[in-house]
Amino acid sequence: MEPIPAPAQERLLRLMRVLEQQRFPEPQRTLTSNQAAALTGWPGHTIRKDISYLEGDFGGVGGYEPERLIRGIRQALGLDRRRRVCVVGLGRLGSAYLNVRAFEPEEFELIAGFDSNVNRVEILRSPVPLYPAYKMGEVIRRFSVEMALLCVPEEAAQGAAQRLAEAGIRGILNFAPVILALPPDVSVRNVYVADELRALAVKMGP
Amino acid sequence: MEPIPAPAQERLLRLMRVLEQQRFPEPQRTLTSNQAAALTGWPGHTIRKDISYLEGDFGGVGGYEPERLIRGIRQALGLDRRRRVCVVGLGRLGSAYLNVRAFEPEEFELIAGFDSNVNRVEILRSPVPLYPAYKMGEVIRRFSVEMALLCVPEEAAQGAAQRLAEAGIRGILNFAPVILALPPDVSVRNVYVADELRALAVKMGP
Numbered sequence: 001m002e003p004i005p006a007p008a009q010e011r012l013l014r015l016m017r018v019l020e021q022q023r024f025p026e027p028q029r030t031l032t033s034n035q036a037a038a039l040t041g042w043p044g045h046t047i048r049k050d051i052s053y054l055e056g057d058f059g060g061v062g063g064y065e066p067e068r069l070i071r072g073i074r075q076a077l078g079l080d081r082r083r084r085v086c087v088v089g090l091g092r093l094g095s096a097y098l099n100v101r102a103f104e105p106e107e108f109e110l111i112a113g114f115d116s117n118v119n120r121v122e123i124l125r126s127p128v129p130l131y132p133a134y135k136m137g138e139v140i141r142r143f144s145v146e147m148a149l150l151c152v153p154e155e156a157a158q159g160a161a162q163r164l165a166e167a168g169i170r171g172i173l174n175f176a177p178v179i180l181a182l183p184p185d186v187s188v189r190n191v192y193v194a195d196e197l198r199a200l201a202v203k204m205g206p
Numbered sequence: 207m208e209p210i211p212a213p214a215q216e217r218l219l220r221l222m223r224v225l226e227q228q229r230f231p232e233p234q235r236t237l238t239s240n241q242a243a244a245l246t247g248w249p250g251h252t253i254r255k256d257i258s259y260l261e262g263d264f265g266g267v268g269g270y271e272p273e274r275l276i277r278g279i280r281q282a283l284g285l286d287r288r289r290r291v292c293v294v295g296l297g298r299l300g301s302a303y304l305n306v307r308a309f310e311p312e313e314f315e316l317i318a319g320f321d322s323n324v325n326r327v328e329i330l331r332s333p334v335p336l337y338p339a340y341k342m343g344e345v346i347r348r349f350s351v352e353m354a355l356l357c358v359p360e361e362a363a364q365g366a367a368q369r370l371a372e373a374g375i376r377g378i379l380n381f382a383p384v385i386l387a388l389p390p391d392v393s394v395r396n397v398y399v400a401d402e403l404r405a406l407a408v409k410m411g412p
Contacts, residue, residue, distance in 0.1 A: 171406045195219075198283075201313070202215050204353075
């Protein structure tokens with residue numbers, strides 16, 4: 001199977017999200033590439049090309065079947081298996097994510113939180129077990145945690161990221177406003193509120 | 207001037223971010239479209255086409271001048287004027303954003319926080335003034351606040367968003383895992399940790 005280029009992967013991910021958000025009254029209802037174009041803002045031919053990377057059949061001549069398409073995208077993008085996630089740094093931001101119901105239970109399982117402040121680990125109320133930071137390596141290996149939300153202060157981010165990488169974490173969602181330097185086998189995605197505000201400002205127009 | 211299509215706007219925004227993150231030792235150093243392609247992962251011809259939407263001159267035959275390019279993108283995307291921002295909902299997540307130094311001071315100015323819990327408003331330490339939620343309309347109008355970070359619980363999000371829209375807010379960064387129904391003149395950008403984790407998982411590969 002042909003590898004899917006990164007921009008097509010990104011579009012497929014967003015198409016999947018848009019399809020999930022649309023509530024199709026009947027599961028067999030079809031979606032044409034023009035409808036997909038209206039939902040996403042991309043040209044129909046781009047969408048057809050992106051879908052051509054997927055394996056399988058997504059409906060007849062009238063259009064695609066949304067539910068099948070969602071499953072096909074999930075499979076092609078490797079989102080069809082569940083990954084374990086931890087939160088590192090339990091200040092305001094990190095502790096907010098401990099309680100977020102937004103983790104898709106099918107795809108991600110939040111299993112632990114870590115903080116260097118032992119007192120905080122003991123006091124904080126949490127739906128998942130919390131551990132002092134020195135247990136990070138042990139817990140990550142024992143439970144095969146693959147991904148981490150990095151919510152420590154800016155000055156602690158690089159050090160914590162390195163320890164996560166050494167413990168076997170392969171993906172870091174970085175909320176600290178710093179560029180992390182990590183081995184190439186660790187993927188990083190930065191979530192900066194300033195970038196989100198910029199994208200929103202662009203959408204708003206001048 | 208030709209309007210810039212939304213996908214090109216998104217790429218230009220990311221190119222600007224990548225250029226900002228690169229530290230060019232000398233400001234006059236140039237960047238070729240091949241270098242830009244290596245940094246972003248998009249084909250050189252796409253980048254050249256995107257840059258062709260911008261007004262102005264971005265360097266000679268040897269390549270673009272990064273600083274000029276950043277200014278050109280900022281101007282074309284309407285990011286060259288400062289916008290006022292507020293935080294609505296001061297639970298863990300919202301109060302975390304009160305203290306975030308990640309707001310680009312040139313582009314965004316955080317000026318107020320709101321919460322329906324008057325006690326919380328009085329107790330919370332914050333670098334910006336906090337107000338009880340019933341003052342939202344008044345404060346937003348008085349200070350011409352344009353954008354809001356919506357950090358209230360899921361069940362309160364739609365109501366709060368409507369009140370923000372009525373007060374004149376034109377852009378909402380929505381952290382609640384719900385789809386907001388708002389008038390078309392209000393732009394919404396959803397920040398869902400699950401979506402970020404998905405994008406990270408795709409980057410990590412199977």
